[in-house]
Amino acid sequence: MKRNYDIDEINSLQSEINHMDPVDLAESFDEMSVKEIMLRFKLLDKDLAADTFAEMDRDKKREIIERFSDEDVEELITELDEDELVDTLQELPANMVRRVMDEFVVGDRRRVINRLLGYPKDSVGSIMTVEFLSAKATSTCEDVLKRVISSDLDADKLEQIWVTDKSLVLLGYVYLADILRSPDSVLEDLLEPLPGSIEATDDQEIVAKIAYRYDLSEIPVTDSEGRLIGIVPVEDAIDVMREEYEEDLSNIHGIQESSDDSYLDRSIFAIAKDRTTWLIICLITATMTGFIIQRYESLLAASVALTAYIPMLMDSGGNAGSQASTTAIRFLYTGDITFADTLNVIWKEARVGLMTGFVLVVVNFIRMTILGPETLAIKLTVSLTLLITVTLSKVIGGMLPLIADKINVDPTVMAGPIITTLVDTFALLVYFEVASHLLNL
C-alpha cells in the first residue's frame, strides 16, 4: 500500500525521526517497505542514517544495498565507521561484499577494512575500532589539544588520548579533561597506567573479562609488539558478555544457536535443527542406563518396588552434579580456581556432597516412612545409594569443568550431557549393587 505525505507531514516526520535513537529507528524500519525506509533515510542526518543502517538486521541491509541507488549506498557506506562497515560486510554475501569494496571503499580506508576483515570471527580484531587519537609521551598538552580541536574523529572517540613511547608502544592514556586542566604539562605527567592490554588475535571473550575485572571504559588492543592498533569501547564489551552468556546457556542446554534472528520469525524447521543433535546424543548415551537396567532385570523382577526410586535417585544425582559444575564454571571464569586446584575442589566437593547427601537421606527416610510400605532393607538401600550418588555427583560435577578448561574445551559444552550420563550410570550401578547385597538377591 502506497501512501502520500504532504509537506507538513514530511516536516514533522523529519523532526521526529531525527530525535530518535538509531537502535529504535532500526527496529521501526524492520516492518517497513524499502520505499518507506528510503524516504526516511533521505530525511535523516547523514551520521544518524549511517548509525541506523549499522543497527539494522542482515536481511534489511542486503535489501537496502540492492535497491538503493549507487549514490545513496555510497553515501551510507562512506558515513559508516570502520568497525560498523566491517560488521556489515561480514553479514553480506560475497558478491555484494566485492561490489561494496570495489565501488564505494577507496584508498586508505580500503587497506584498513581489508586488514580488519582478515581477523577471524570472534577475535578482538573483528570488533575493535581503529578510530582513536594517540600521541607520544613527550608531547605537550598544548599540542595535543590542538590535535583534538582539528581532529575529525567523533567526539566519543576523543575522551581518552592514548599515549605511546617513541616506538609507538602503548604506555597508557590521558583523559581529555586532565589535558585541559594542565595545559603546561607533557602527557607523561598525566599518564594513567594500564592494567593490561589485549591483542587483536585474542578471542573476543577476553574483552568482557578485562572490562569486568578492571572496570575500564575503553580497552586498548595492540599487536604482538605492544603497539596500539585499535580500541574496544566497553559498550561493545557488554555485547560480547551478553553473547557469551547466551552461548553458555545454550551450550548447557544443547542448543546450537545458528542465528540472532528473532524467535517468532524463525522457521520451526530451523529451531528443530538447532536442538535435535544434542537430544540425539543424549538419547544414545541413555543406552548406557538401559543396558544397566537390563543387566539387573532379574533383580528388579524380584523386587519391583525398587523401580519407584530410580527417578528420584537419578534426579538428585543430576541436580547435585549440575550445582557443583555451575559453581566450578563460575569461579573458573573469575579466575578464583584453576586446574591446579583440582584436588582441592575434589576434596571440598566430596565433603559438601557427604553433608548434603546426609541431609537428603534423613529427609528421604522420613518421607519413605510416612508414605511408603517399603521394608527396612529397601529404605536402607535407597538411603545408602542416595548418599553415595550425591557425593559422587558433586565430585564429578566439580571436577569436569576444570578438566574441560585444561584441555581447551568450553566447560559449558562439557557440563551438560557428559555429567548427566556419568551421574546416571553411577547412580544405577550403585543402586543395584547395594540392592543385591542388602536384599540378598
Added chain:
Amino acid sequence: MKRNYDIDEINSLQSEINHMDPVDLAESFDEMSVKEIMLRFKLLDKDLAADTFAEMDRDKKREIIERFSDEDVEELITELDEDELVDTLQELPANMVRRVMDEFVVGDRRRVINRLLGYPKDSVGSIMTVEFLSAKATSTCEDVLKRVISSDLDADKLEQIWVTDKSLVLLGYVYLADILRSPDSVLEDLLEPLPGSIEATDDQEIVAKIAYRYDLSEIPVTDSEGRLIGIVPVEDAIDVMREEYEEDLSNIHGIQESSDDSYLDRSIFAIAKDRTTWLIICLITATMTGFIIQRYESLLAASVALTAYIPMLMDSGGNAGSQASTTAIRFLYTGDITFADTLNVIWKEARVGLMTGFVLVVVNFIRMTILGPETLAIKLTVSLTLLITVTLSKVIGGMLPLIADKINVDPTVMAGPIITTLVDTFALLVYFEVASHLLNL
C-alpha cells in the same frame, strides 16, 4: 612473621605498587597481614589507596577500619568517591557504619551519603555515582570549559557534560571534545539526545538492559520529575550484567548464592547450606514419580523390560523442556517475546516438538532394533511415548517462563524444578498408559 625493609627496598616497593592497578593491588593484599597492608597504604598515592581500599573484600575492609589509626581511616574515607563509600558502608556492621559516619563523614557529604544509603539494595540508586557536571542548555561552551577546568571532579567524570533545561530536567549530553571544537556555540547546538533514562528507584537490572540495547557509555539517572541526580558508568553496568548472569545460572541449578566470597575460602558448611534447600525440594517433588511407578507396579512386574526405557524417556523430556525454556528466557530478556505471544509460542513449540520428537523416534527405533531383544509392541510403546513426551515438554518449557514473567517471578527460578517435575510426571503417565493399551496389560 615480621620482616624488615631497608630504604632501597621501600623505594622500589613504592614505585612498584604505585604502578599497579587497584584491582590487582587489592587482590595481592588479600593474603597479607594488616601491618604489611598498612605499610603499603602509606606508600600509595592517596587516590590509588582509596581505589584499592574500595576493591578489597568485606573482611579486609572491616579489619583495616578497626586496626588503622583514626587519622589513616579518615584519610581513606575522605578520598573515597561517594559511590565507593556507599558500597563500603553497606558491607560494614551497623556499629562500624555509625562510627564512620559520625567521625569521618561531614557536612554536605553526609547528606548525600545518607540519601544514597536510603535506596534499596539492588536499586539503581545504590550503584549510581553523584559526581557529574551538568549545565543549562543555554550555557555557552566557553563558560562550560571554564567550569571543567576549575572542576575538582576526576577526569573520567568529565567526558560527558550533562545538559538540562531551566528546571534542571535532563535533556541530553555533550561530549567534552565537541565543546572544545566549537567554543562559540551554546550547548543546545551540540546536544546528543538520550534514548531513555532510568530512575534511582528502578531495579539495577535495567542498567544492564539499557546499556546493552543502546550502547551507552554513561547512563543518566533521574528522579521522578526527570531531574538528573546521578550517573551509572557502563563499567558498572557490566558488573550488574555479570551478577545477573551468575544469579540466573544459580537459579536454574538451585544454588542460593549468599555470598561473593571466593570458592576455596568458603566453608563446606556454607556451600552445602546454599545447595541443600533446592535438592530437598526436588527430592520431595520426586515423590510424584514414585507414586506413579508404584501405581503401575503390576504393569512393570508383567513387563520388566519397560523399566529399561524410563531413564531415557525422562531425560529426553527434561532436555527438550529445558531447551525450550532457555530459548524463551533468552527472548523474554531481549523483549522479542512477551506474555501476549503465549499462544504463538505454544503453537510453535508444539510443531518444533513434533518434528524433533519424530527424528528421535526414528533414531531410537533403529537403536532398539540393533541392540534390543524387545517386542514390536514395546518398541511402539517407547516410540509413541517419546514423541508425546518431547512435544509436551517443549510446550511446557516454552510456556512456563512467559507465565513466570507475567506474575513477576524470575523465569529462571521457575525453569528448573517445576519443569522437571511436570515433565517427569507426564512422561511416566504417558508411558504407562500407552503401555497398558498397546501391551494389553
